[in-house]
Amino acid sequence: MSTHTELVREAAGAVIDPELRRSLGDLGMIGGVSTHNNTASVEVRLTIAGCPAAQKIESDVRAAALSVTGIEEVTVDVQVMTAEERAELLGRLRPGGPKQNPFGPGTLTRVIAVTSGKGGVGKSTMTANLAAALAQQGFRVGILDADVYGFSIPALMGLAPDGVAAKPTRLDDMIVPPVGHDVKVISIGMFVENANAAVAWRGPMLQRTITQFLTDVYFGDLDFLLLDLPPGTGDVAITVGQQLPNAEVLVVTTGQTAASEVAVRAGVVARQTGQRILGVVENMGPLVLPDGSALALFGEGGAETVANELSIGQDKAVKVLAKIPLSLGLREGGDEGTPIVLSNPADPAAQAITELARVIAHSGPSRAGINLGITPA
Numbered sequence: 015m016s017t018h019t020e021l022v023r024e025a026a027g028a029v030i031d032p033e034l035r036r037s038l039g040d041l042g043m044i045g046g047v048s049t050h051n052n053t054a055s056v057e058v059r060l061t062i063a064g065c066p067a068a069q070k071i072e073s074d075v076r077a078a079a080l081s082v083t084g085i086e087e088v089t090v091d092v093q094v095m096t097a098e099e100r101a102e103l104l105g106r107l108r109p110g111g112p113k114q115n116p117f118g119p120g121t122l123t124r125v126i127a128v129t130s131g132k133g134g135v136g137k138s139t140m141t142a143n144l145a146a147a148l149a150q151q152g153f154r155v156g157i158l159d160a161d162v163y164g165f166s167i168p169a170l171m172g173l174a175p176d177g178v179a180a181k182p183t184r185l186d187d188m189i190v191p192p193v194g195h196d197v198k199v200i201s202i203g204m205f206v207e208n209a210n211a212a213v214a215w216r217g218p219m220l221q222r223t224i225t226q227f228l229t230d231v232y233f234g235d236l237d238f239l240l241l242d243l244p245p246g247t248g249d250v251a252i253t254v255g256q257q258l259p260n261a262e263v264l265v266v267t268t269g270q271t272a273a274s275e276v277a278v279r280a281g282v283v284a285r286q287t288g289q290r291i292l293g294v295v296e297n298m299g300p301l302v303l304p305d306g307s308a309l310a311l312f313g314e315g316g317a318e319t320v321a322n323e324l325s326i327g328q329d330k331a332v333k334v335l336a337k338i339p340l341s342l343g344l345r346e347g348g349d350e351g352t353p354i355v356l357s358n359p360a361d362p363a364a365q366a367i368t369e370l371a372r373v374i375a376h377s378g379p380s381r382a383g384i385n386l387g388i389t390p391a
């Protein structure tokens with residue numbers, strides 16, 4: 015094998031699959047490679063025919079091969095894996111085998127359920143921005159959106175151009191989530207015909223869906239999995255408690271008394287099902303007006319009320335982790351599909367959420383005593 019061929023294979027193998035987020039070399043997607051003078055030929059073996067990422071993979075492989083000194087012409091031969099090759103790949107991606115929930119007891123992923131007592135307090139907006147902020151801080155992040163009453167996460171993460179949520183790729187029985195702003199996203203909105211289709215779902219169907227998302231979706235190794243769940247339903251809290259006993263709950267409320275009362279209830283239900291309260295966020299805080307004065311449209315102090323009530327009888331007090339002001343930019347960023355923490359980090363709401371992401375990242379449960387499965391050399 016000439017050095018040229020080795021270099022081209024290495025460069026093409028280092029290209030990252032945009033959906034699986036692993037290198038093509040690791041995934042066994044680079045077939046034959048040959049070079050002759052200044053030309054290279056690279057065979058790429060896609061997982062499935064009509065793979066939505068095919069064009070991007072092809073152009074990235076071409077660019078990678080062209081980056082090798084002396085290579086001026088590249089042919090990319092796109093093929094599709096055989097069923098056996100694909101089965102072998104799926105086996106490598108899921109070392110625990112299919113139908114396993116990788117986020118159960120002992121997981122190294124922090125699972126954070128963003129919850130609220132009532133709808134419309136900004137739970138989804140908070141989930142999307144928090145995920146984007148954590149990803150920007152270098153963490154590997156996924157979102158599981160099972161909020162049947164308002165699965166807005168695909169749109170908030172730029173994955174619903176023209177109002178239609180991107181469809182995940184299916185590799186046999188494995189579901190590959192679309193990636194928006196560096197975050198892997200799976201949502202009920204990607205599986206239903208229209209926005210009205212799921213709202214009548216009852217508990218058992220929701221429970222099945224969440225279980226299926228946890229077992230069949232390939233999130234890969236994640237530092238954080240954020241859950242956007244329907245507000246205040248006991249069924250979902252029970253499922254989360256059973257399937258994700260290490261989940262931490264972030265309670266979102268506004269300053270309004272009515273919102274904080276139901277938020278306390280949501281926190282209590284989460285705790286009854288074995289989850290730990292991570293803290294409380296007060297959203298839609300005072301809006302700063304052009305004359306510098308502040309307008310507290312939704313009141314203030316709701317988060318303290320919730321934190322105090324949830325602290326009763328606990329060894330450790332529940333904390334208010336952040337207060338996010340009302341922000342036109344935050345709402346517009348949501349409508350445009352680019353979280354404001356990315357598009358306008360100077361906005362006060364963006365700053366508060368970015369800081370919240372930092373606080374959360376540094377407040378993790380201790381990993382001491384957890385076996386990482388690494389043998390020292």
Ligand SMILES: Nc1ncnc2c1ncn2[C@@H]1O[C@H](COP(=O)(O)OP(=O)(O)OP(=O)(O)O)[C@@H](O)[C@H]1O
Nearest residue numbers: 133134135136137138139164298339340341345348
């Ligand atoms: N701090 C804020 N400033 C301005 N607008 C906000 C703020 N937080 C949320 N919003 C807007 O409020 C609306 C409701 O937010 P969002 O959909 O995130 O709430 P939710 O609690 O997830 O609601 P649901 O339970 O119905 O899904 C959205 O239009 C969103 O853009």
